[in-house]
Amino acid sequence: MSSEQHHDMSKMQMNTKCVHFGYNPSEHHHAANPPIYLSSTFEFDTAEACADAFCGKPQPGQCNIYSRLTNPTTNILELRLAAIESAEAAVATASGIGAIASTFWTFLKAGSVLIASNRVYGCTYALLAHQLTRFGVNVQFVDMTDLKAVAELLNKFETVDMVYTESIQNPTNDVVDLEEISKLAHAKKARFVVDNTFATPISCNPLKFGADLVIHSATKYLIGGIFTAGAVMGSADDICKIRFIGIKDCTGAVIDAALSFAMIQGIETLHLRVKCMSDNARQLAEFLEKHPKVEKVVATALPSHPQKDLVAKYLSIPNGLFSVYVKGGIKECQAMMNKFQLAYRAVSLGKTHTLVNHPASMTHSTYTQQEREKYGIADNLVRISVGCEDAIDIINDFKQALE
Ligand SMILES: Cc1ncc(COP(=O)(O)O)c(C=O)c1O
Structure with a gap:
């Protein structure tokens, strides 16, 4: 592929960007x-080139100093991450918590006010x-699905530094009204930070709805559950600060x-896996919703999801994880979990294998x-991250586990 052909990549569709963006063979x-x-570490042609790189004005081909700052392989990844979240820039990190902590360390200080969703990943x-x-x-916690409560809490403070939420909340699978929360946050000049791990960039791009920064536990859908990694996407200026201060x-x-x-x-392969998991999740959720041992199912794939309008507005395809x-109570959940023969009793999500987690006793x-x-x-509540196995086999595993 010539350089000119590669230059056109920004006009391509999401699936093409997933496969090609940022890399020119x-x-x-x-x-x-x-x-x-x-x-x-990276070698410089001259002492002057070293000095220029340290001043942030690198000579051509001499921009890498040390891999804690930048690395050519990581640079390809970061171009692709930015493209799929429609961001100016991205920084990749060693884990999702690494991405979250680096963002907090960059923008908060003693005395800062941070308003956070009260339903987030347990370690967050x-x-x-x-x-x-x-x-x-x-740090103040609030129900991010209650706009009135968020507005009231924000108004208690003269300035707020950051509003933090997950686009689809962990573990309850409810959807946050990103556009409305971003307006409330910006009225207080707060940075609006959204963990988009559950939704994935294939289904939702929070920056388009007013978020300032998007975070991913890339451990999940982006890598496919094989390794631990993370990412932050946003404006070039904010990402530069996270890279050089937070990380x-x-x-x-x-x-x-x-x-x-x-x-x-x-x-x-992100777009393929996300679509497959979404489809499998819908089939399993439909089965479980009718099961006599199930009280209720909260799945963005089901018409019964309590926030149908928000699901339609924010998710181009339903997520592959549901509650x-x-x-x-716990005893009945554990009895079901102990009978799985195919699904793994394990934390995490977005893996090709179906994973079942009991949040109250685990995450x-x-x-x-x-x-x-x-x-x-x-x-x-049992949280199910549906994998890429055949839906028939996943459903049969749940059928026998609930017997
Ligand atoms: C929504 C969400 N955000 C962040 C994290 C933390 O990511 P990591 O485990 O990659 O550090 C997790 C982990 O499960 C998560 O579910």
Whole structure:
């Protein structure tokens, strides 16, 4: 592919961007796969070129200093990540929590006010509730699906530094009204940060609805559940700050070049896996919704989802993960989980294998029982991340597990 042909890539559709964006074989000895630059440091032609690079004005071909800052393989990945989230720029990280912590370290300080959703991934909650607060950040939790409550909380403060949510909340699978929350956040001049892990860039691009930064636990759908990695996408200015303050100086949550290569490979099939998981999730959710041992199912694929309008507005395809409320409590959930023969009893999501998690005793055990009750994380909730197996086999596994 010539350089001119590659230049046109920004006009291509999402699926094409997933496969090609950011990599031009003609610039890399025509290798069909990007090379892995396993080098911690980079050599300069002259001392002046070193100085220029350190001033942020690198000479042509002399822009890499050290792999904690930039790396040529990671650079290909970051171009692709930015393209699929419709962002100006992206920075890849060693994990999703690395991406979240690096973002917090960059933009918050002692005395900052951070308003966060009360239903988020358990370790994000621990970081917000127990760690950031140790450094003097005023963290306030709110139900992000309650616009009135969010507005009231924001109005209690003269300035708010950040509003943080997941686009589809963990583990309840409810959808946040991103456009409305972004208006409320911006009225207070707060940065609006959205973890888009559950939705994936294939289904939703929060930046188009007013988010300032989008975060991914790339461990999940982007890589396909094989390795741990993360990413942040947003304006070139914000991403530069996260790279040079949050990651370089604070967390060091830097991604390795081999891992960047793995994520590039993962993104090449992202659109296929997301569609397959979405379709399988719909079939399994339809089956479970009618099952006598199931109290209710909250799945964006089902017409019964309590926020049908928001699902239609924000998700181009339903997500492949959903919540099932089993009749009974922890005992009944565990009885079902112990019988799985195909699905894995495991945390995480977006993997090709179907994964079943009991949030109250697993991912969300970082919340106290009281907090879970207050925020609607029920004991009888089971979170299912549907994989790429055949839907018939997944349904049969659930059928026998519920017998
Ligand atoms: C929604 C969400 N965000 C962030 C994370 C943290 O990502 P990682 O495990 O890659 O650090 C997770 C992990 O499960 C998650 O589910």
